[in-house]
Amino acid sequence: MTAQTSPVSSIDLISPDSRARIDDSIAKYPPERKQAAVMAALLIVQEQNGGWLSTELMDAVAEYLEMPPIAVYEVATFYTLYDLEPVGRHKVYVCTNIACMLCGCQVIVDHLQKKLGIELGETTADRKFTIKEAECLAACGGAPMFMVDGVYYENLTPAKVDEILDSLE
Amino acid sequence: MTTKPQPKTAEPPPSDLIAIEINGRSMQARKGSMVIQVADAAGIYIPRFCYHHKLSIVANCRMCLVEIERAPKPMPACATPVAAGMKVFTHSEAARYSQKAVMEFLLINHPLDCPICDQGGECPLQDLALGYGKDVSRYAENKRVVADLDIGPLIATDMTRCIHCTRCVRFGQEIAGIMELGATGRGEHMEIGTFIERSVSSELSGNVIDLCPVGALTSKPFRFTARAWELISHDAVSPHDCVGSNLNVQVRGRRVMRVLPRENEAINECWLSDRDRYSYEAVNSDERLQVPMIRINDRWTEVDWSTALEFAASGLARVIDQHGADQLGALAAPGSTLEEFYLLQKLMRSLGSGNVDHRLRQVDFSDDDVAPVYPWLGQSIADLENLEAVLLVGSYLRKDQPILGHRVRKAQLQGAQVMAINPVDYDFTYKLAHAVITNPLEMVKSLARVAKALSARKPGILAQKPEWFSALEPNPAERAIAEVLAGKDRSGVLLGNYAASHPQAAVIRVLAELVAEAADATLGQLAEGNGVGGWLGGCVPHRGPAGTAALSGRTTQAMIDEPRRGFVVLGAEPELDCLDGAGARRAMEAAEFVVMLAVFKPSSATTRALEYADVLLPLAPFTETEGTFVNCEGRAQSFANATRPLGEARPGWKILRVLGNHLGQSGFDYVSIDDVRAELDRGQIAPSGRLKHRALAQRLSGERPALARITEVPLYAVDSCVRRAPGLQRTTDNPPPPVRMNARQIEALGLDDAQQVTVRAGEGEATLPLLVDPRVPDGCVWVPGGYPQTFALAPHGATSVIKAAGA
Ligand code: SF4
Ligand code: FES
Ligand code: FES
Numbered sequence: 001m002t003a004q005t006s007p008v009s010s011i012d013l014i015s016p017d018s019r020a021r022i023d024d025s026i027a028k029y030p031p032e033r034k035q036a037a038v039m040a041a042l043l044i045v046q047e048q049n050g051g052w053l054s055t056e057l058m059d060a061v062a063e064y065l066e067m068p069p070i071a072v073y074e075v076a077t078f079y080t081l082y083d084l085e086p087v088g089r090h091k092v093y094v095c096t097n098i099a100c101m102l103c104g105c106q107v108i109v110d111h112l113q114k115k116l117g118i119e120l121g122e123t124t125a126d127r128k129f130t131i132k133e134a135e136c137l138a139a140c141g142g143a144p145m146f147m148v149d150g151v152y153y154e155n156l157t158p159a160k161v162d163e164i165l166d167s168l169e
Numbered sequence: 170m171t172t173k174p175q176p177k178t179a180e181p182p183p184s185d186l187i188a189i190e191i192n193g194r195s196m197q198a199r200k201g202s203m204v205i206q207v208a209d210a211a212g213i214y215i216p217r218f219c220y221h222h223k224l225s226i227v228a229n230c231r232m233c234l235v236e237i238e239r240a241p242k243p244m245p246a247c248a249t250p251v252a253a254g255m256k257v258f259t260h261s262e263a264a265r266y267s268q269k270a271v272m273e274f275l276l277i278n279h280p281l282d283c284p285i286c287d288q289g290g291e292c293p294l295q296d297l298a299l300g301y302g303k304d305v306s307r308y309a310e311n312k313r314v315v316a317d318l319d320i321g322p323l324i325a326t327d328m329t330r331c332i333h334c335t336r337c338v339r340f341g342q343e344i345a346g347i348m349e350l351g352a353t354g355r356g357e358h359m360e361i362g363t364f365i366e367r368s369v370s371s372e373l374s375g376n377v378i379d380l381c382p383v384g385a386l387t388s389k390p391f392r393f394t395a396r397a398w399e400l401i402s403h404d405a406v407s408p409h410d411c412v413g414s415n416l417n418v419q420v421r422g423r424r425v426m427r428v429l430p431r432e433n434e435a436i437n438e439c440w441l442s443d444r445d446r447y448s449y450e451a452v453n454s455d456e457r458l459q460v461p462m463i464r465i466n467d468r469w470t471e472v473d474w475s476t477a478l479e480f481a482a483s484g485l486a487r488v489i490d491q492h493g494a495d496q497l498g499a500l501a502a503p504g505s506t507l508e509e510f511y512l513l514q515k516l517m518r519s520l521g522s523g524n525v526d527h528r529l530r531q532v533d534f535s536d537d538d539v540a541p542v543y544p545w546l547g548q549s550i551a552d553l554e555n556l557e558a559v560l561l562v563g564s565y566l567r568k569d570q571p572i573l574g575h576r577v578r579k580a581q582l583q584g585a586q587v588m589a590i591n592p593v594d595y596d597f598t599y600k601l602a603h604a605v606i607t608n609p610l611e612m613v614k615s616l617a618r619v620a621k622a623l624s625a626r627k628p629g630i631l632a633q634k635p636e637w638f639s640a641l642e643p644n645p646a647e648r649a650i651a652e653v654l655a656g657k658d659r660s661g662v663l664l665g666n667y668a669a670s671h672p673q674a675a676v677i678r679v680l681a682e683l684v685a686e687a688a689d690a691t692l693g694q695l696a697e698g699n700g701v702g703g704w705l706g707g708c709v710p711h712r713g714p715a716g717t718a719a720l721s722g723r724t725t726q727a728m729i730d731e732p733r734r735g736f737v738v739l740g741a742e743p744e745l746d747c748l749d750g751a752g753a754r755r756a757m758e759a760a761e762f763v764v765m766l767a768v769f770k771p772s773s774a775t776t777r778a779l780e781y782a783d784v785l786l787p788l789a790p791f792t793e794t795e796g797t798f799v800n801c802e803g804r805a806q807s808f809a810n811a812t813r814p815l816g817e818a819r820p821g822w823k824i825l826r827v828l829g830n831h832l833g834q835s836g837f838d839y840v841s842i843d844d845v846r847a848e849l850d851r852g853q854i855a856p857s858g859r860l861k862h863r864a865l866a867q868r869l870s871g872e873r874p875a876l877a878r879i880t881e882v883p884l885y886a887v888d889s890c891v892r893r894a895p896g897l898q899r900t901t902d903n904p905p906p907p908v909r910m911n912a913r914q915i916e917a918l919g920l921d922d923a924q925q926v927t928v929r930a931g932e933g934e935a936t937l938p939l940l941v942d943p944r945v946p947d948g949c950v951w952v953p954g955g956y957p958q959t960f961a962l963a964p965h966g967a968t969s970v971i972k973a974a975g976a
Contacts, residue, residue, distance in 0.1 A: 003924065003938065003939070003940050003941070055365055068347065068348035068351075069364075070348055070349060070350065070351035070363060070364055071348055071351060071355075071366075073351060073353050073364040073365075074351045074352055074353055076355035076356065077354045077355070077364070078353070078355045122759070
């Protein structure tokens, strides 16, 4: 192949299905503001990619939304809901913010770490779980809490944690 | 959060003014302005890091907190609009308390490494820490550390020092027009950078160094070489484009250590192109010619000045004796000073030859007689930003004249429609409203079709050559261009570097004038370097200084086509500075005697000057000579030398003066450069963009070759100085010269798998890497000029490309 002047387009990394979903988000904003769909687009391609975003995928989103790649990296690195490295099949976000802390989230964190044999921010060797520390997830009334694959579980105890995690594939 | 920078407007009407008080002083302030702006105008200093008068307001450093009467908490002066009766205190106890508190926070993560930081001594953080910081830090915990990525050869990064003011990020978004730096991560983990390792590619990138209030972004070439307080700053002017950006050339001892912008709102504002900022590296290069040299029997010997000048004078005199003065020719680099241009043509003409030219990259000279006194921008540089419609013809404005590119971008941000008729779909930092991207020949026709589309408004414009236009039918893009140009009150047509070097440049100029006239638009021409000075100094073959009548002679092209027996070359490297490099070499080789005034020693890798030149006279570059550059507005800017010439080098005006004496010419007895200036001064010359009359003599277009070469001289190949500036040479804007074609064209030529190709144009041949470039139109091959690898190729016309043997 003859070399290119510009980096090869990475837009094809976005699947047709993801594209259709991104287009739905884009449609919610005025045409000249399609960059507003960046958060949704990142989530969609993250899902497509098994829960994490590669630089190439972020570049693809940038190209698709006609944004500078760095502006996409800014968004992807700012929010904890994006992962930039491969993750487990299930993402567990444990809240350690003030209300959860006062209600004993440390017990939950310790239990999780011991049970799975990994630290916060790590993934189990069998790629089943990733555990992450989260700031307040706005469920303080049910502290301590965590979120697994987008589902909130409140008033946690170690036993309840076992039950929840064991029920997952 | 982000607000647009305030557009400057004229004096506000009184109804727009309100009365406020700062530190007990009452003053008038424009409604909607921010406290910091009013304070700045009144000379009251409020500390700040993130606020910059050319950038949007984000108020994220909080250093500018002030006390405002009746406000419940301290307010950021940069983001607090004035209100009638507002009382602001910038130095009260409460204000100082807040400012000191912010400083303490800022210093928590800032490494106290001033002794090894290049910013030390000119660091706003260091300065403000002196005024607002504590002498001992209460912070005993670990500081954060940020890993650095390499962002290219011009800017050094130490991101651990960054205080997250985001000036550099906003610069990219708002001024450079390409966002390359950003803020990734958040909270304590936020980092400013490129995220992935890549060189920044903006032609204005160096400005972030000036903007960065700490030592996070510093100049790579200048790094660790000097302290700010050791430097003496000299006012200077840049020779590399027709803008004449104002420079501070900073010198330690006799060495130029760095170049910074000198603020001039009318020209470069507070910005500088990378080319102007880093070209100084070349004046310190080992390649400088420091001693006069002469060649006898093919041996070069270093000699003293009087020997060299005597040798040069007698060689030139011999040519005149044997062949007549008309056999002498002179070529001057477009970056020469006005005084040098003037003296060179005076010398040549007093010897009896009118063969002088500085337009080394022009090939069509057929409108010389009707040309205006000098190529004029058609308006002031500042007025470019008020245009509502701009048509660029043969111009990569962004890269060729970065500062003008910035002005036009400002216009575009305010809603102007920028359009182009170009041979390449150049990468502008905004979307073109309409564009015709086509082969060189078709460009001319396209412009003619725009004229035709406009002829409904002014039928007269076609009157002179109806047969030119009769067969033309404007396409939708051309109609749209015509409509926008005619529909806006303030529109302009700009002819760029490519237009000037086009084989039918004269036709383009006539057509552009017709278009401008019909659309009531300004018409601007962009010359290379100090080209305006070349015209005004009389360094053109058909006119003397300031357009006066003078002994006429041959143009650059004519001197190449009918080689002269003797040449004087001022500051140019003929192979690389002439568009027809191969022709220039042939002419030099055919000459019996060649005198070169050169800043750099010719390198046998790039030119054959060591074989064809007979005398090399060491010439002082722009930092070492006094002189005058006249920019595209017609603004003459005189400057003194920033430092003494290196070695035995001498300012060009002095060399030419003494050469005149040695050749026995009268009128070369100047004592100072002021005498030269007084003599060449013709008073105010009214600028005009218009041709004296329009001669549409030629055919509209010639035969289109199957494959046409597009020759463009990229921004870091334009003159001998930038070609030797190592930082600029390593940027992404200056890759090894490739051959570029679009994929269709590559396929049509059966080159799909080729990495290396052999190009033939004219009598020249070159083997170069092939790149797919969708920006190049069908039927064209883009090969840059100004490089030793490509000069042998004919700049225009039929070209062939085949797979390189063995590749
Ligand atoms: S690098 Fe400098 S200019 Fe950029 S955000 Fe940091 S401190 Fe500000
Ligand atoms: S603090 Fe844990 S959910 Fe709010
Ligand atoms: S200068 Fe006002 S907040 Fe930074």
